Amino acid sequence: MNTVFESKEEFIELYESSVMSLSGKPFEDTSDIDRFNALVKLIASKSRAIQTETEERVKETGQKRVYYFSIEFLIGRLLDNYLLNLGIRDLVKDGLAELGCDLDALEEYEPDPALGNGGLGRLAACFLDSMAHEGIAGYGNGMRYRYGLFKQEIVNGAQHETTDEWLSHGYPWEVRRPDKAVRIGFGGHVEQYERDGRMCFRTVDTEDVLAVPYDIPVVGYGAETVNKLRVWSAEPVEEVFDLEAFNRGDYAAADRHRAEAEAISAILYPNDAGEHGRLLRLKQEYLFVSAGLSSVLDTFRSEHGSDWKLLPQYVAIHTNDTHPAMCGPELMRVLIDEEGLEWDEAWDITTKTISYTNHTILPEALEKWPIDTFSKLLPRLYMIIEEISRRWRDDFDRSAPDWQDRLRQTAVLWDGQVRMACLSVICSHSVNGVAKIHTDILKRDTLKDFYVLTPEKFNNKTNGIAHRRFLAEANPAYAKLITEAIGTGWLDNADELAKLVEFENDPAFLEQVGRAKHDNKVRLANYVKRECGLDIDPNTIFDVQVKRFHAYKRQLLNIFKVMDIYNRRLTDPNFRVAPTTFIFSGKAASSYAFAKETIRLINSVADVINNDSRVNGVMKVCFIPNFRVSNAQLIYPSAEISEQISTAGMEASGTSNMKLMMNGAITLGTMDGANIEIVNLAGRENEKIFGLTAPEVDELRASGMHFAWDMYNGDPDRLGRIIDELTDDTFAGLSGSFESIRHEIMLNNDADFVMKDFHTYVEAWEELTASYSDHAAWNKMALHNTASSGWFSSDRTIREYRDEIWGA
Numbered sequence: 001m002n003t004v005f006e007s008k009e010e011f012i013e014l015y016e017s018s019v020m021s022l023s024g025k026p027f028e029d030t031s032d033i034d035r036f037n038a039l040v041k042l043i044a045s046k047s048r049a050i051q052t053e054t055e056e057r058v059k060e061t062g063q064k065r066v067y068y069f070s071i072e073f074l075i076g077r078l079l080d081n082y083l084l085n086l087g088i089r090d091l092v093k094d095g096l097a098e099l100g101c102d103l104d105a106l107e108e109y110e111p112d113p114a115l116g117n118g119g120l121g122r123l124a125a126c127f128l129d130s131m132a133h134e135g136i137a138g139y140g141n142g143m144r145y146r147y148g149l150f151k152q153e154i155v156n157g158a159q160h161e162t163t164d165e166w167l168s169h170g171y172p173w174e175v176r177r178p179d180k181a182v183r184i185g186f187g188g189h190v191e192q193y194e195r196d197g198r199m200c201f202r203t204v205d206t207e208d209v210l211a212v213p214y215d216i217p218v219v220g221y222g223a224e225t226v227n228k229l230r231v232w233s234a235e236p237v238e239e240v241f242d243l244e245a246f247n248r249g250d251y252a253a254a255d256r257h258r259a260e261a262e263a264i265s266a267i268l269y270p271n272d273a274g275e276h277g278r279l280l281r282l283k284q285e286y287l288f289v290s291a292g293l294s295s296v297l298d299t300f301r302s303e304h305g306s307d308w309k310l311l312p313q314y315v316a317i318h319t320n321d322t323h324p325a326m327c328g329p330e331l332m333r334v335l336i337d338e339e340g341l342e343w344d345e346a347w348d349i350t351t352k353t354i355s356y357t358n359h360t361i362l363p364e365a366l367e368k369w370p371i372d373t374f375s376k377l378l379p380r381l382y383m384i385i386e387e388i389s390r391r392w393r394d395d396f397d398r399s400a401p402d403w404q405d406r407l408r409q410t411a412v413l414w415d416g417q418v419r420m421a422c423l424s425v426i427c428s429h430s431v432n433g434v435a436k437i438h439t440d441i442l443k444r445d446t447l448k449d450f451y452v453l454t455p456e457k458f459n460n461k462t463n464g465i466a467h468r469r470f471l472a473e474a475n476p477a478y479a480k481l482i483t484e485a486i487g488t489g490w491l492d493n494a495d496e497l498a499k500l501v502e503f504e505n506d507p508a509f510l511e512q513v514g515r516a517k518h519d520n521k522v523r524l525a526n527y528v529k530r531e532c533g534l535d536i537d538p539n540t541i542f543d544v545q546v547k548r549f550h551a552y553k554r555q556l557l558n559i560f561k562v563m564d565i566y567n568r569r570l571t572d573p574n575f576r577v578a579p580t581t582f583i584f585s586g587k588a589a590s591s592y593a594f595a596k597e598t599i600r601l602i603n604s605v606a607d608v609i610n611n612d613s614r615v616n617g618v619m620k621v622c623f624i625p626n627f628r629v630s631n632a633q634l635i636y637p638s639a640e641i642s643e644q645i646s647t648a649g650m651e652a653s654g655t656s657n658m659k660l661m662m663n664g665a666i667t668l669g670t671m672d673g674a675n676i677e678i679v680n681l682a683g684r685e686n687e688k689i690f691g692l693t694a695p696e697v698d699e700l701r702a703s704g705m706h707f708a709w710d711m712y713n714g715d716p717d718r719l720g721r722i723i724d725e726l727t728d729d730t731f732a733g734l735s736g737s738f739e740s741i742r743h744e745i746m747l748n749n750d751a752d753f754v755m756k757d758f759h760t761y762v763e764a765w766e767e768l769t770a771s772y773s774d775h776a777a778w779n780k781m782a783l784h785n786t787a788s789s790g791w792f793s794s795d796r797t798i799r800e801y802r803d804e805i806w807g808a
């Protein structure tokens with residue numbers, strides 16, 4: 001462990017002077033914001049000292065560098081996490097207290113950068129943490145959006161979006177590096193020219209913008225390694241203020257050029273399931289790919305010269321989904337056009353350097369671009385893609401009887417479109433899915449034709465989570481208990497959580513497990529009271545579903561269950577259930593009407609139930625607005641039931657399932673995504689599994705059977721009643737009824753099998769909650785889940801990437 005401060009006294013001295021020099025005020029006159037900023041600046045400068053050491057070590061040992069290209073990094077707040085990773089949290093807390101400052105209060109001033117939508121972006125951030133912990137020279141490469149994912153407010157039950165102005169008070173972790181800026185060209189046309197007796201291509205008459213990097217330190221636990229996340233911002237190439245226009249009084253025109261350039265990095269696309277054909281999105285993708293590659297190659301050149309054959313030996317480039325798919329053609333362009341390599345040599349280097357992770361099988365999320373749009377914006381890149389495509393066709397094995405179909409499935413250019421998934425696979429030496437079932441589906445279905453051609457490329461890397469953030473930091477009550485029982489080794493090596501098994505039959509310990517959970521529920525209840533004015537009772541079961549809203553994730557199934565319990569309770573006062581608080585949180589893509597209506601339904605049901613004194617001892621419904629990393633860290637530790645109820649075969653992996661499991665929640669879920677690994681690790685008896693399996697879902701879909709109306713008619717008291725309540729007055733009081741949901745489910749024949757899984761789901765819930773009254777048994781299950789969750793640390797995931805993909 002690196003020593004960051006010799007003593008508390010040294011910290012106090014350095015901190016005081018940092019506060020005063022940054023604010024220009026005597027310490028007593030400074031605000032909490034001044035104090036927060038100065039603390040971050042101090043920790044950041046200490047981190048950079050370790051970063052310099054890391055950098056020297058990497059250079060000396062010739063360690064391979066790994067670049068993780070991702071259009072999203074959902075990093076969360078860093079201060080608390082870095083204090084923990086540097087081993088100075090207590091020292092700093094005590095030092096601050098001596099100065100009359102409260103660390104927890106200061107931490108509230110840190111922005112929670114929403115530079116990602118959900119699972120994919122958060123995974124990238126967890127990987128940065130683990131790469132630094134594992135001593136990998138691993139760097140994030142992404143986008144610095146001026147506005148992150150929209151802020152969600154709930155108005156009359158409905159989601160309202162407002163801009164997320166996370167930069168308005170500055171971001172003290174970042175360092176702007178104008179010296180590393182890269183010029184990026186769009187549009188123009190390609191011309192041939194002669195260089196050293198060789199015909200070459202270049203693009204002329206381009207419209208250029210400047211990609212300016214901002215570096216954020218990534219501090220690994222143990223303080224041995226500090227890496228960096230580099231995010232790119234778009235700016236005009238030169239000062240372009242049009243004074244003439246200004247003097248005419250046309251102020252918008254005066255600054256138009258700047259506005260056009262800055263638009264590229266202005267905003268994160270608020271969709272986690274596809275965004276088709278938007279020019280600005282394509283510009284974002286090219287900007288961070290091209291600028292990122294340029295800085296990767298600069299570093300390589302400065303260390304190894306221009307012997308590009310060596311690139312795959314010293315550099316791995318990982319592409320997080322297809323958003324950075326242009327890495328392949330862009331690397332080809334640089335190697336051929338700028339470095340003068342022949343196609344075959346450049347291709348060999350490119351494919352040995354690049355690897356690709358797929359995160360979804362949803363057809364609407366598979367990225368495609370109209371050739372017309374693409375070729376106009378990036379003419380030279382498009383030529384290279386055409387050549388990749390031509391060679392793929394020419395080299396295609398035409399001996400198999402179904403070769404034509406296979407070629408159609410794997411073609412990069414098809415039907416007037418550039419297919420980014422095909423491009424990603426072809427340019428990579430490794431293709432992986434994110435949980436076992438997902439990789440199997442990729443092999444068998446989504447990418448089956450590639451799998452038949454190159455089975456050796458395919459592998460699985462089940463996702464993981466940053467256990468230090470989501471257990472140690474988010475759940476201090478439980479973490480303390482764990483450390484008292486098994487020591488601190490689990491922070492370094494999450495497998496050590498398995499030692500908790502020894503305490504599963506220790507009644508006193510189990511009681512403490514329950515007490516920690518209760519403390520966390522009180523903490524969340526206070527947050528909910530502050531944020532929503534709602535009273536929730538920490539003595540009820542906390543049943544939690546927190547994730548993006550999507551039809552396949554079936555928040556609708558969950559709220560149908562709540563409606564059903566409410567209805568049955570009103571009909572039959574003798575109907576008993578364990579008192580429960582149903583907690584939901586998550587955002588819906590702004591253009592996704594069904595998901596937004598589901599949010600409105602949940603809030604409308606909440607409005608009725610929470611104001612009905614007949615049921616309030618038994619149930620409450622709570623929608624926590626604006627789900628993000630910081631409030632997620634309050635929610636996971638308080639959960640007792642983890643709702644993981646996606647239609648089987650649809651959720652690639654899920655990661656909230658892992659976070660909740662690690663915090664001792666019992667999974668109520670389908671056999672989907674990483675739920676399957678959860679069951680395998682913790683034992684089926686320690687989770688509650690229900691519903692159709694993926695093969696059953698496939699079979700039902702293939703049968704083309706129409707069952708929705710039969711189910712509706714066959715169960716008038718429960719399912720039928722719920723469907724009717726969507727359009728009658730029962731829940732319409734807040735802001736109207738829910739015709740479109742009814743329409744969707746009945747006329748689309750229950751496409752997500754909400755009705756099909758309804759009864760087994762409610763039954764499973766009733767059985768699970770009935771077992772809650774035996775607290776000792778429940779706490780034992782909870783502890784067993786935590787003890788079994790070490791494998792889900794992203795440290796493990798990253799070691800697998802390192803050993804099996806990157807060779808770093």
Ligand code: 26Y
Pocket residue numbers: 117118119120121123269271272273274275359360365367434463651652653654655673
């Ligand atoms: C095309 C674009 C707008 C786009 C942007 C973000 C498309 C997709 C996404 C994000 C996808 C995503 O978050 N997928 C999730 O990735 C997680 C990490 O692997 C999985 O756990 C989760 O099952 C999957 O839905």
